[in-house]
Amino acid sequence: MITTLLSFFFLSSTIALEPVDLWTERNGTVGPGDQCTCEAFLPGSTFPMGELVQLEQTAVQISHKLELEIVKVEMFESKLTIYMEKVVNLTVLIKIMEDDPDSYSELYIQEVKIQIKQVEALILELQASIQTSYTVLITIHKEITSIIVVLTRLETKYDKNLVLVTRREYIKLQQKLEECERRHNEIFNPNIGSCNHGGISRLSKPIISQLNANLNAGYMYGGWGKDSKPLPGSENMYWYSASTDTSVRYVSVYTDYYSLIMRQAKKTYDLYATNRDWRGTGNNYVIRNNTLYYQFANPFSMAKYNMTSQTAEYRVVPKASKRFSYHYSANQNLDFAADENGLWVTYATEESKGKLVLGKIDEVAFALKEVWQTSVFKPSVGNTFMVCGVLYATRSVDIHTDEIFYMYNTRTRKENYVSIPFKKFQENYVYLDYNPTDQKLYMFNRGYYVSYHVWFNQNNQTNKPQLLI
Template identity: 70%
Template sequence: MITAALLCFLFLGSSSAFEGLEPWSVGNETVGPSKECTCEAFLPDSIFPMGELELLENTIVQINHKLELEISKITMFESKLVIYTEKIMNLTALITVIENDPDSYTQGQIEDVKILIKQLEALIMELQASIMISTEVLISIRKEVTTIIVVLTRLEATYDKNLVLITRREYIKLQQKLEECERRHNEIFNPNIGSCNHDGISRLSKPMISQLNGHLNSAHRYGGWGKDSNPLPGYENMYWYAGFPDTLVNQISVYADYYNLIMRQPMRTHQLYINSATDWRGIGNNYILRNNTLYYQFRSPFSMGKYNLTSETGVYRVVPKASDKFSYHYSGGQNLDFAADENGLWVMYATDESKGKLVLGKIDEAAFAMKEVYETSIFKPSVGNAFMVCGVLYATRSVDVKTEEIFYTYNTHTRRGSYVSIKFEKFQETYVYLDYNPTDQKLYMYNNGYYVSYHVWFQSKNTQLLI
C-alpha cells in the first residue's frame, strides 16, 4: 500500500503527473512549518465488510454449539427409546399373562400393574415434550443456516471470494452436521422408513430452504430437485437437479451428496439433446429420478419418457387417452406428473373423457406400460400439485400467499377419495414442483428457483405420535 507521505512526495514533486485525475486534487495539499504534507484521499466505497464476515463466523460457532447440544439430546432420546421399548414389551407380556390367568393375581398385584402403566405414560409424555422442543430448535437452526448461505452468496458475488472461502468451508461443515442431526432425528421419529403401517400424513414441517439453485439464478423458475426414490447401491446419498428459464427440459445434473449439491459441483450433467438423432428433450416440471433413470414428459410425441442415465438411452410410451390440455394451477405444461412412493411408480394426468378430472396411473416399471388406472373426482387445473405416499394420492391447493393445503386424498387400495385439510407454509406464493421421496420421507419442492423441502409426519395406527 502506498503511504500518504509517499503520495504527497509524488504529488509535490510532479503535480503535472496528476492532472486530470479526479481522486486527487492539486488544491488539497498543504505544507506546514515542519514541511510535513497532508493529503485528502478518496477511498473506494467497496471496502470488504470484515465485521459482517466476523459476525457470520461467530454465528456459525454458536449454531455449531447448538447442534452439538441437539446431537447429544438425540443420543439420549435413542437410549431412552430403547429402555422404554423394553419396558413396554415387558409390561405387555405381564398383562398378557394376567389376562390368560386372572385368578392367579390379587387385586393388589393388578393395582401395581396399573401404577406401572401410569409411570410409563408419564415417561412417554416427558419424552414427547422434549422431542417437540428439539424439533422446534432444529427448525430454528435451519432458518439461521439459510440466512447464512444467503449472506455468504451475496458476499462471494460482491467481494473477494478468497476472503469468504474460509467462512464458506465452516458453513459447509455446519450444513453437514445439521443434515446428520436431522437424519438421526428423522430415523428416531420415523423409524419405519419404507413402511406403510400408518394412517396417512398428519402434518408437514416448516419449509427448509437449502439455497438458490445450481445456476444461482432465480429466473430458472421451472425445475425440480431431490433424491433418487430407489437408488442404485452406492448412490444412496446422490441428489439431482434440473432447472430452466422455461418448461423445456434438456438436461439433468447429478451430485454425489448434499455437500456437492450446495457447492454446485455436479458429478455429471446429462444432456438430453446432442443432435437431431439423439433428441430426448422433455417438457413440463414433474419429473423424478428412480433407479438412476429419469421419468418425465416426453416432448414429441406427447408421451411419457424414460431416460436411463447409466446407459444414456431412452424410450417413450404414449399414455392411453392422456390429454395435453389440462395442466396444474401454478404453471402450464404439467400434463404428465410422475411420482414414486413405497408402492412403486405412478403418473398423474387428465383425459378429455374425464373432462379434466385427475386420473392416476400405476406404471409397470419393467414393461414401462400402464398397469392400472384410477379416476379421481377433482378437476386437475384447480390443483396446485400432487404426490403419492403408500398408494395414496395427496392433492394441494393455495389457501393464501403464505399457505398451501393438502385438501384431497385418493386411496388406491379402497378406490375412495376424501377431502381433508392439512395446511403447511409456503416459501413463496407459487411453486412448480412437489414430490415425495420414500427413502427419507421428505417432500421436495422447487419454488421459484430455490431448493425447499419438508419433513413428513404420519399418524400412527395404534398410538399417538410422539412429535
C-alpha cells in the same frame, strides 16, 4: 520522518455512477515534517466484511446449540432402549399373570401397577423432552435458512470466493442439522418406508437450502430431490435440473448434500446431441433406480432416460391431452411421481374434460397397467404427489399459503376433500414431489431448493405395545 495518511471517501451511489480515479496524486515536493496525503475514492458497494464476520460468529453459536441437541438425541436413544425393555418385560409379566391370576397376591399386583405408572411417567417425561428438543431444532433450522439466504445474496452480488469459506461452515452445520433431525425423526417414526399410517396430518415449515446450482433466479423452471429407489451406494445422491423456460435438457447428479450445496456436480447429463434429441418439457420429473422419468417433447409422450446406460425410450400415453396443465405453469401435462408403492403418472384427457387421471406405471414394461379417474379439475391444481398409493393435490390459498385439499386412495377407490395448509417460501412453485426414502416433499420454488418434512396420522397402527411419543 514522513507520515503517510490514507483517507477514504465513500461516494454516494449517484456519484459512483460517474467514472472516477481511485487514487488522486498531488504534485510537488515534500519537505521534512510535511505530510504526504493520498485520497482513495472507493465505490459505495464495498464488500460488507462486517456482515460476514457476524455470520461467522453466529455459526459458532449455532454449532454449540447443535452439539447440545446431538447429545440430547443420543440420550433420547439410550433412554428409549431402556424404556422399551421395561415395556416388554411388563408385557410379558402381565401375560403370565393373566394366564394364572390366582397365583399372585393383591400386594404383588399393586407392585406391578406401580411399575406401570412409573414407566408411564418416564415415557411422558421423555415425550416432553423430545418435543422441546424438536422446537429447538426448528429454531436452528430457521437461523441457518436465513443465513444461507444472506450468503446467497452476498455471493451473487460480490466475489463468491470471499463468501466461500463461510458458506462451507454453514453447509457443515446444515449437514449436522440434517443428521440430528434424521435421528430425531427416527425416534418419532422409525418406520420410514412403511404405509402403516392414516395419511398425511401436516407438513413442516419450508426448509430453504439455497438458490439453484446455476446461481440464477432466472432458472425458475426445474426440480431437485433424491432418487426414490437408489442403487446400492447411491443412497445419499441428489439431483437437479432447471431452465429459464419449461424445456428439459440438462440433469446434474451430486454425490451427497454437501456436493449439491457446493454446486460440485458428479456428472451432468445432456439429453440433446447432434445425433439424437431426447429433450423434454414440463417440470414434473422424478429419478428412480438411476433413471429419469419425464415428459418427452416430441412426440408428446412419457419417456425414461437411463443414466447408467445413457439411453432413452418413450411411450405414448393413451388419450393424454396437451391442453391441461397445472395452475402455476404451462406444459405440465404429464406429472411423474414415485412413492412406497412404485411409479405413477398423472395427466388429463379430453374425455375426462380436464379432470385428473392417475396411471400406475409398470416399470419393466414401461407401460400403464392400471388407471383411475378422479373428479378434480387439473387447471385448478397447483401440483400433485403420491404417498403410499394415495394421490394428494394442492391449491393456492393466498400468496403465502397453499393447502393439500384433495386425496384419492387407489386401494379403496375413494376420494376425500381435506385441508392441510402449508407455508410457501415464495408464491409460485413448479415442482413438488414426495420421496419415500426420507419422507420429505421436495419443491422447486422460484429457483430455490425447498423441502418439507411430512407427518402422518398414526390411527392405523396395529394393536401392539408402542411408546406414545
